[in-house]
Amino acid sequence: MTNKLSLRPAFLPAVLSFCLFIGAISNVVGSIGLAMIITVVLTFACTHLLAKPLNTIPYQRVRWLIGIGLIAMVIAQIYILNVMPDTVYHDPYRVLAQADQMAAGHMSWNITYFWRYANNVPLAYLMSLWLRLTQVVGMSTNVSIHLLSMLVLDSFIVLLLRTVWQLSKRNSLLLASFAFTMLTPFAYTYYLQVFYSDLPSMLVLLIVMRILLHWRDGSRRYHIVAGIGLVSATLLGEVIKANMIVMIPALMIIAGLLIHKHQLKKSRLLLPMLLIVLGFGLSTPTNQAIYRASNYTPNQTYQFPVTHWMLMGMNSKKFGMYAGKDVGKAIKLPDKAARQKADLKAIPRRAKHLGAFGLVRLWFIKIGIMLNVRDVGRWYNGGFQAAPQWYNRNASFYSRLTQISYSTATLVLFVTLMLRLLTWRPDLTDPRQVVALTGVVTALGYLAFHTLLWETEPRYGQAILPLLWFALAATPQPAPAPISQRERRFVPVLSPIVTAIPIIAAIALTMAASNSHMRNDVVAAQRSQLSEQYHAKPLAMLPQMTMSEKIDLNADANYLSVQVHPGSAVHVTLVKLATGEHYHLYSAGQVYRLHHQLPAGHYRIIVRNSTRQQQRVDVVHTYHYQLAKHPLLINGHANKTASFIYTCKMHN
16 A cells, blocks of 8 residues: 655545634633643643554554543443433434333324424334333333433444454554543433434444445455445435435545546445445335334424425524524425425525625635534523432533533544644555545535535534545545654653543643633523424423422522423422422513522422412323332323423522
8 A cells, every 4th residue: 555645635635634623713712712722732832742652552452452442432321321311302302202102102293393393203213122121021211212212322332442443453543433432421421321223323324335445345245245334324314314325426426536537346335335325226215115114294384394404594684594584484484385485585685695705705704614523511401300419510521521621532533634634645545544534524525514515413414424534544645754762761751641641631721711600500401392483282281280300409499490381370389398498480481480499409399380270280201211219100190201390590
């Protein structure tokens, strides 16, 4: 293999480098920008200082270290899921609730969410199959979902580490990927606590890239097994996350480059490319089969056309993200055809209003949003159900540490890959570099899709994470200089010191940032709900009916809100169980609120209908999924799968 390094970068790698640069800038803008820059510079410098000595460590020792790390990671994950479960809300909860309902044998669609967003129907159905499978062995829905999250997450981590080692054969890069996945919030926050389509699609992408990597040297038997796996993985990935379709134009570009260089036949990638296209083609009948199996029928009255997301992507006031006003206008229109007609008129108007400069500016902003990872701990996370006391004591610090640590790790990855790509001239005679270029072009496809065509969110950029690691490990780099005996003697002493520098700096800067930050910490919450906007049915409280639910505050709080229902008139009271002290909440529209100092302890929320008419109250009810630690009592009868919607915080 020939390593081709050049000061004149190739076009496509250079474009990806530029996008990563925009993403890096996005992550350091804001109140913690200075702390971010310092920790990134220190971490980047220390990793490069350690690279040479780390590569001299025997691989067996590194394997032992990673093995111990994996065991520790799994123990930490189990602890977090058991002691600090999140209250999952928005789309992931709606999918989970539907899966829980279907697993219980109720094949109906009671809210309009899935008629609007049919893309999540297959995920809900596949999750219901998993729940049914685990119910056979007596596993609860909560444990089943946590187990599924751990299986997918930890499989991704192990497969990523294996891929990095197979491609690079360098301890330094292997340990860097180890640190990224196991020593940052990556393995302990969003991807662990919230099961959604993001992580499975990342795992599928990694599997596809690995099959392409090993295809050329595989035996006939390997080709048969890998071919089936390639079609299956592509099919599953497209069914779960439709934006994976960007692989088709990426493969067309790679095929065109190989044809131009007369390397397509030698690369032996034509067949796997066709198998990937076949997998995408099979996704349409598979979706239809899932619709029939799950008793789902699309409803044009509620369905949104693809132009709706294109319209939101051009909403400069919302920076191309989800726009509630656009959704509200679309809901008022009678059907899908009317919405599409309105969108096709509005999109050119927005483009004209933005102008060329405004459009390019919006694209840059969208790239920055998509690659911003600072809120990884908040994605679809309404807070911990009841955060433990040790966490609540320094909740602001842990929140900032989550932001800074994961952002730092991501930016070091961005910067390292940027420098590598800017000196890389892809050699299309090298199969590994061809697959690396495929990863680069696919990553550009994801970025282009959500920048030029679709709406964007910070989570969307995470889809390219396995592609970035793959490209970093697969692109050639200069042969390492030999390490002297003197340097070798200093490795055991200097390595811990150099490693500790960025860690200490990150902790110190996090403490400084959290001390200057206004507190708004969730102490206890249950925020999962199907939402009124999707026609979720509230519970009808009969006259003189009482409902109550116990909540645990493991730290002091001074704010409580309980969602009731618009237009309802009830009495909402909070009772401190140890003293019997009562706090009366006041009506504030859809919610009832309390602003009062609440010492740590056990409380009970009581909702009573003192009127002579039925009153509607937003109560969340599932079939087997337990939303909160304590059951909801309805006239004294306990229902462990029902709960109020409430949030308890500490403001300052």
